[in-house]
Amino acid sequence: MSRALKIVFLVVSVWLGFNAGAQTTANRELVVFTDRDYCISGDTLWVKIYVPNELQQYGNIVRLQLESQTGNLIASRAVKCNNTHTEGYIAVPDSLQTGLYFVHAFFNAQRNNGLLKCIGRSVYVYNRFDERIDRLPVVENKTSVIIPESAGSQIDINLEDPDYHRRDEVKGNINTGDNEFVFMVASARIIEPFSHENTGFMNFGMKDQNVGIPEFPEKDGVLISGRLSDKETGDASTELVLLTVTGNETYFDYYYPDSTGQFHFFLPDAMGSANLILQALAEEDTLFDIELTPNFMSAVQQLKFDSTFVNPKQSEIIENTIKGTFFNKLFRGVSISHNDAFEMSNPYGIPFYGIPDNHIVPELFIDLPSFKEISRELLIGFQYRERKDQLTFRMLNYGQDRFFDAEPLRLINGIPVFKNSFFQDLKSTDIASIDLVKSERVFGDLRFTGILAVSLNDKSNSWLAQQPNLFQLKVPCIEFPKQPNYRPNAKSKTQPDTRSQFLNSVIEPAGSWPFSFQLSDVKGDLEIKVEAITKSGKLYRTSKIISVQ
Structure with a gap:
């Protein structure tokens, strides 16, 4: 949940409390x-x-x-x-x-x-x-x-x-x-x-x-709550949690859990059963558990x-x-x-990272056998570098006319990816489209040094099983x-x-x-x-x- 949603929640809570006192x-x-x-x-x-x-x-x-x-x-x-x-x-x-x-x-x-x-x-x-x-x-x-x-x-x-x-x-x-x-x-x-x-x-x-769930007024959407904890100790964690809704490559959100590990997301206009991808991020190799909190009275x-x-x-x-x-x-x-x-409209009207600088459809070009070849032939302003056993990506910063020092946000089917090896074996026939954003983008209080967004023809996301600290959950939303x-x-x-x-x-x-x-x-x-x-x-x-x- 972004900082803006928290502010709205506090304002609405105060308003509801005032009105509740005025009601019979x-x-x-x-x-x-x-x-x-x-x-x-x-x-x-x-x-x-x-x-x-x-x-x-x-x-x-x-x-x-x-x-x-x-x-x-x-x-x-x-x-x-x-x-x-x-x-x-x-x-x-x-x-x-x-x-x-x-x-x-x-x-x-x-x-x-x-x-x-x-x-x-x-x-x-x-x-x-x-x-x-x-x-x-x-x-x-x-x-x-x-x-x-x-x-x-x-x-x-x-x-x-x-x-x-x-x-x-x-x-x-x-x-x-x-x-x-x-x-x-x-x-x-x-x-x-x-x-x-x-x-x-x-x-x-x-x-x-479930006292950890806030009294948030659900308007045309549902509130999803859960808890992040250290897998080994069971202690609450406050590391950043990312949310992606599969089947809707344009939707992305994040939340910093409180001291008890509680996090909350609001899914607007989400109808049916949503497949959620929740990821916990940490600099170390800590393993986490994520458990959703049932909304129950x-x-x-x-x-x-x-x-x-x-x-x-x-x-x-x-x-x-x-x-x-x-x-x-x-x-x-x-x-x-x-x-x-499952149906969920795009609340932004465009991808959450904004309008891309380049939108590439590989099927319009000659077939290429690897992502290395795709980057060389089709992705202008994108660096694919192999040094020993390490693979790094860099995106051109148009504003400074030089490449960013840090890697871009990498997405596969709208899901953040933190291992570049997932891209290596992708052929042009595997890919529906590629978006490149060659500038710094800000989402809430997150900062991205460029965006690489790859949309695959195969939406099954079988590659997710190889990612640590990633949880796939099916969550019922608004009933059809x-x-x-x-x-x-x-x-x-x-x-x-x-x-x-x-x-x-x-x-x-x-x-x-x-x-x-x-x-x-x-x-x-x-x-x-x-x-x-x-x-x-x-x-x-x-x-x-x-x-x-």
């Missing part, structure tokens, strides 16, 4: 809505989050989390707000054991707010390999459970037909009329009795699990738990639900597939927008359809909202539900339950 404490909580009360391990849990106007000063990136009852972070996502709400999903690990879990959210800039609260949700996860479930945990201290007020007199759920059978189409409308609701979610699902009875909204007091510290028996009927329904999920995946596939897509698919499979007429979720939509707080969905082969009680929140932060709920025969 009413209705300053994120509210989490889930599309179901339970998941089978390997499922995708879809989430909607209400963001009050009072919280939008903290940025537009919400941290969404799934936490175990023992306080372990299971999964997290960074999602971007859209006006008063945001949507996202959590891919529930396939190996996650049966138990009670919690979904909650926060803004990074809230983490040192003192009493940080969130209205989250509890959900059960049933491991798909469990043959029979006899006991399950429940929340003991009911004061944390929020029971929404009835909205039966304000919200009407009307159906065209009172009776339904498997694979019927359900049609109706939701009338909200005039009210004080600011956010509403409509959902429909087959009831699993145990989770339906024992889950719901939870009033969480959040606790910071725990919400279960104040909760106490008990366990209760699952009656035979409930256990049978859970067992059938697990089997149904297996068939659903077999015939529909997984709803979220693994995706390594995705929508759940509750519709039946196109081939469902000839294949079993075991869907249990049919609807989960944000609806307008006033007026009439029509809905329709097709039922599956699953029989049981179907709940059509509307959950709403008012300007004052009160939760309301109304539902209609029908029997599917």
Whole structure:
């Protein structure tokens, strides 16, 4: 992180502290809505989050989390707000054991707010390999459970037909009329009795699990934090850390860690999963370790738990639900597939080192067998010198009409390189382009005596494995927008359809909202539900339950 970002961080922190004192404490909580009360391990849990106007000063990136009852972070996502709400999903690990879990959210800039609260949700996860479930945990201290007020007199759920059978189409409308609701979610699902009875909204007091992360407001980007330490002693190190994002040769940043070894980087407009290259620099041959710090706020510290028996009927329904999920995946596939897509715009508009003095495309010239030949034939103002076993590079300084005494910053695919031997065997057919900067360039408080930037045709960066103190890390950034698919499979007429979720939509707080969905082969009680929140932060709920025969 450059010095400018630190200054901005301090200014914004002071501003946020002033404004926080001027705000009232009413209705300053994120509210989490889930599309179901339970998941089978390997499922995708879809989430909607209400963001009050009072919280939008903290940025537009919400941290969404799934936490175990023992306080372990299971999964997290960074999602971007859209006006008063945001949507996202959590891919529930396939190996996650049966138990009670919690979904909650926060803004990074809230983490040192003192009493940080969130209205989250509890959900059960049933491991798909469990043959029979006899006991399950429940929340003991009911004061944390929020029971929404009835909205039966304000919200009407009307159906065209009172009776339904498997694979019927359900049609109706939701009338909200005039009210004080600011956010509403409509959902429909087959009831699993145990989770339906024992889950719901939870009033969480959040606790910071990583005090080293600053309360930086994430706006159109994500904050990445970590710690640098001496590999041999484990002591914190303050040596310079360089950051490169592969797949974006124009992005570069650096940070001097504090006395505890903590460093922080902000990735603007980074979408998807980023491949980060972190390098620790030191004059000696010291080896370092770099460990990223999970951005985690725990919400279960104040909760106490008990366990209760699952009656035979409930256990049978859970067992059938697990089997149904297996068939659903077999015939529909997984709803979220693994995706390594990554997008990040260039915040500078040009390469971070500025406009190059020369841009060379080797394929426009005769093929050359080594970088030595390339430098002699194509790189004007660049010296390639071999003395005994030592290879040195020098760049011409146009301003002084002489060569710099120190070596230039050397880049391969945008990644700093400190061993010239990596360039020796490069042929012109290996290289897409070469940039030369023949002047002193300044980036923050770093000074470069010229730039040699080589872009290879091969972007796999396999050569990185030979570099010491270099760490390749895959980091999830802002989640790409995705929508759940509750519709039946196109081939469902000839294949079993075991869907249990049919609807989960944000609806307008006033007026009439029509809905329709097709039922599956699953029989049981179907709940059509509307959950709403008012300007004052009160939760309301109304539902209609029908029997599917």
